[in-house]
Amino acid sequence: MIFGMDHSLHLPTVMIVHALITLISTVVTIYMWLRNRDSRILPMLVAAGLAGCTAMFLHSARSSLPLFLSSGVGLGLGVFAVGLYWQAVVVFEGGKASLTKASIGLIVWTALWLMPVVYQSVELRTTILGLLIAGYCFLTAEDILRKAKREPLPSRSIAAVANLIRGAVWLAPVPLSLFVGPAYAADGTTAPWFAYIVLANSMMIVLTLVALLMLAKERDELRYRLASERDPLTNLANRRTFVTSACKMLQEQEGASLLLLDIDHFKVVNDTHGHAAGDQVLLAFSRTIEQRMPKGWLFARIGGEEFACLMPRMSAQKAVAVAENLRLAVADMLLPASSPLRVTVSIGVSEAKERGADLDELLATADAALYRAKADGRNCVRLYEPVALLAETGNTLALAVEQPRRRLARMRRRAG
Template identity: 75%
Template structure:
């Protein structure tokens, strides 16, 4: 019983896969006309379909059309896919680079040795297409550290395998036998190469779509976790990460920062200037934050910085450094106005490991800083927590018998 793969059937399946993939990408492009990736994938699909039509008619068409233009379009399809990945990674698309392989192929086809030797043509085409595949894999892997999407390794591996498959026909033709014999028959190994290539085409396309989906999911998640103006962690993210950090061993300190007289900035210079102050303030603090510390915008002009495994003395020194850095900020539209910050400091060892208590302690210290004239740093000890703050905490945890306290408002 002959277990050899039936090449015509595989070629039909390969053609159907290419055609269906092209139709799907055309439909996706019609729904998203602003995409930079989809038009290149559509161009790749159309070029691949045209290449298959021309090459399948190699017995009736001249060699220049079937192998010259046909296989050249096949190389162009892979070049377009490479540039689609470049576009996905935010690079500059180059149609010249995408078509360089086809130009080389067409030029070589005019030479006698290239025109007469199928082994030479097989080797050159394999090198061109494999080069595109390896360049695509490199493009995907180079961004792995910046954007570690889960499917990057799959997408890169698919293109590496695809490139390796395209290199295989050259040694197979040399040591096993040519893909096309003189009588028009094909070598048994050629069917396996075509089938493997079809599988990698599907996998590489699906992997790219998976990367796009994962990027969208990451952006949505970051949008829910970050403050859109300053790109800092928002209150929800701060609370979640701070609770996890408080569960670790070692002392933890908290800085609560509030920009002084921020309402005056908005009223005098407008909200655009106020936004500029918030951004400049965030960057000034962020530059001085060691890795592993949590800096977040809680809302308005209020910010928080959680310092895991940092004692209160070091936290006070850092707070003073941050206060001076803010006072030295130069904001061009607001040069006549000096921006200052008041900072309240609290330590988890003194306040307990409860985040609400730690925030209340830092807030009490911040209230003292505002009352003492602003632009200063104050530390809260357990004894300075006011009765209304304790009542607020009791109400928050659901202790009975406590009435709701009057909310204290501090000056800005």
């Protein structure tokens, strides 16, 4: 039986190895902190590591140090280290660190340890220690899992499971000390199972730290990817993302309609009221339109004041009705009370009736309809109707289509 192997693991040695592993991890974390001094998470991990190292060095010298120092202070610092790690995760997930919450376990441990009934009972001390550390581990796992839907990073499950396992490891001493034997016998010898608990905890400390660093790396990669795919001001899809996604959508969907939206007289807004006012208009406009976009539609900012919306399986007539509602919503758009601006939008509509339509063609025809909307006085919606437009405008239509076609071809080359 495993618990009969009294000499298989030497507990003080295991604790020193544990402390050294934690120390090495802490040194690496300090190096990372020195290279990223703005981080709010790394200093907390450094503090947690230093507290954990001190705890293990103190408790490994239990036979030569006073019990108050080796167990009271030593194990209390161990609880505090886990609390600090929990608060580092809270900060990582966007919360505010609380030294009070990190210290609650240490305060509870100190208060109970000073009670004679706890001081004199190894089983009671072991139970309290296990419950406190396990509680912090489970709180850490809960915080990691809470953001899983909003930020589905691949390593979230690994980090959560690692903390759950670490919590389970520290719950194990509760029944073991009560039903198998105390961690420390009256003659000072240690129970074999306690050495295995300490060893397992050493491995889980490394795993939980690595998992957190993996999460941080994945978050940075996600931010870089989103930065390349999103417009920095409005957080809408940018031109490159729109071209890639729209081409795929047109290949997969049976027909679609495209809206090209252009904010009227936007240059005048920038020239008269400044670029800050122009940014306010762009943000308000983006939110107004985006709030009316159902799932499955592709809405993007493709130029300065130019936006595009691709609507799969949408007929031209329905698309015109949607565009008219959007135009009215923009006209009623709320801007800051101090702003004298009144914003309107011109919208061009075109339709692709079959699967596999060419995006350049769709963009060019929608831009021709937008050109017509601006020629008709702006603040209106126009549908691309080649026969009707040709009869009315003659060769102007060819110019109206060819110019945006060339411009959009250049746009697509830059996006690719």
